[in-house]
Amino acid sequence: MxxxxxxxxxxxxxxxxxxxxxxxxxxxVLLIQKTNGQAKQGTTERIKxxxxxxxxxxxxxxxxxxxxxxxPPSYKTEKNRRYPVIYFLHGxxxxxxxxxxxxxxxxxxxxVINKALADGNTREMIVVMPNGFTRFKGSMxxxxxxxxxxxxxxxxxxxxxxxxxxxxxxxxxxxGLAGHSMGxxxxxxxxxxxxxxxxxxxxxxxxxxxxxxxxxxxKQMMKTVEAVKTDEEVGKQNFFALxxxxxxxxxxxxxxxxxxFIDLPFRDGxxxxxxxxxxxxxxxxxxxxxxxxxxxxxxxxGMDAGTKDVGISAATKDLDKILTDYGIPHVYESxxxxxxxxxxxxxxxxxxxxxxxxxxxxxxxx
Numbered sequence: 001m002x003x004x005x006x007x008x009x010x011x012x013x014x015x016x017x018x019x020x021x022x023x024x025x026x027x028x029v030l031l032i033q034k035t036n037g038q039a040k041q042g043t044t045e046r047i048k049x050x051x052x053x054x055x056x057x058x059x060x061x062x063x064x065x066x067x068x069x070x071x072p073p074s075y076k077t078e079k080n081r082r083y084p085v086i087y088f089l090h091g092x093x094x095x096x097x098x099x100x101x102x103x104x105x106x107x108x109x110x111x112v113i114n115k116a117l118a119d120g121n122t123r124e125m126i127v128v129m130p131n132g133f134t135r136f137k138g139s140m141x142x143x144x145x146x147x148x149x150x151x152x153x154x155x156x157x158x159x160x161x162x163x164x165x166x167x168x169x170x171x172x173x174x175x176g177l178a179g180h181s182m183g184x185x186x187x188x189x190x191x192x193x194x195x196x197x198x199x200x201x202x203x204x205x206x207x208x209x210x211x212x213x214x215x216x217x218x219k220q221m222m223k224t225v226e227a228v229k230t231d232e233e234v235g236k237q238n239f240f241a242l243x244x245x246x247x248x249x250x251x252x253x254x255x256x257x258x259x260x261f262i263d264l265p266f267r268d269g270x271x272x273x274x275x276x277x278x279x280x281x282x283x284x285x286x287x288x289x290x291x292x293x294x295x296x297x298x299x300x301x302g303m304d305a306g307t308k309d310v311g312i313s314a315a316t317k318d319l320d321k322i323l324t325d326y327g328i329p330h331v332y333e334s335x336x337x338x339x340x341x342x343x344x345x346x347x348x349x350x351x352x353x354x355x356x357x358x359x360x361x362x363x364x365x366x
Contacts, residue, residue: 089183141186
């Protein structure tokens with residue numbers, strides 16, 4: 001073999017070696033990325049947190065509530081690190097186990113959080129969800145002798161428990177409150193009453209904000225709901241009938257009216273104005289004017305709703321206008337979607353980055 005031929009073979013060999021190195025390098029990077037991706041999965045726990053404020057509720061619901069908790073990827077390894085907390089409130093007829101993937105549901109919150117972390121726009125936070133499912137399928141996160149004092153449970157007892165059992169940053173500036181549907185209503189209700197507990201709030205498709213008006217077309221449903229007398233019959237009701245019962249348990253309780261200890265805002269299919277007024281007083285768009293100073297103390301307020309979620313979309317626009325008229329800074333978005341179909345996406349791309357931007361995080365240790 002002459003010198004020229006040897007050089008040619010050496011050159012080809014070098015090129016082939018270089019190609020192999022590149023292939024191995026790319027493969028290694030992909031494997032590392034995949035491994036890192038797997039490593040950056042948070043963990044979940046489901047615990048019981050007793051609520052003294054829920055003891056003795058006339059609905060007979062247990063004061064020992066299930067609470068699902070998402071712990072970020074570094075929680076188990078960085079033992080001295082502390083984290084901000086988002087308290088997340090689920091919607092009517094939902095429960096924490098559904099949202100956390102224990103049972104198959106339309107959303108899996110831990111998966112959404114993991115995806116948000118992978119996007120790079122969300123920072124590591126603890127996420128806590130209490131189970132607000134009750135005798136009438138939802139607590140409305142309100143306070144009554146019938147459902148119990150859910151306001152105190154969520155804003156005080158649950159927060160105190162989490163701060164004492166997990167490595168949180170135990171200050172309002174590092175706490176957020178968010179929720180969907182009934183949970184969005186709860187976010188506004190509790191958020192505007194508790195600026196000393198939470199600094200930032202975000203309501204997704206919040207229900208129950210507009211007091212609404214009596215609909216003559218619902219007379220037959222009113223009569224049907226009035227006829228319900230047992231828990232078995234409650235279980236057979238449709239969503240709207242259940243919502244009527246849950247609203248009464250939260251906003252028009254009556255300790256002298258068994259078996260459900262509620263006053264419905266209608267009798268024989270006709271509206272009872274004074275009871276209806278008690279319920280309307282709890283609508284966000286009615287109550288909000290009493291809490292403007294508190295809302296101004298919040299660091300950040302966010303909300304959104306899909307345009308196909310017609311009634312909620314309209315009420316959210318009204319809320320946007322009220323906040324604007326009072327000069328309260330906030331983030332509002334109306335998007336193409338319904339009550340459910342884009343909630344996971346909104347959480348991943350909007351809600352979690354919102355809290356990452358506005359909550360106070362622990363400073364990196366040098």
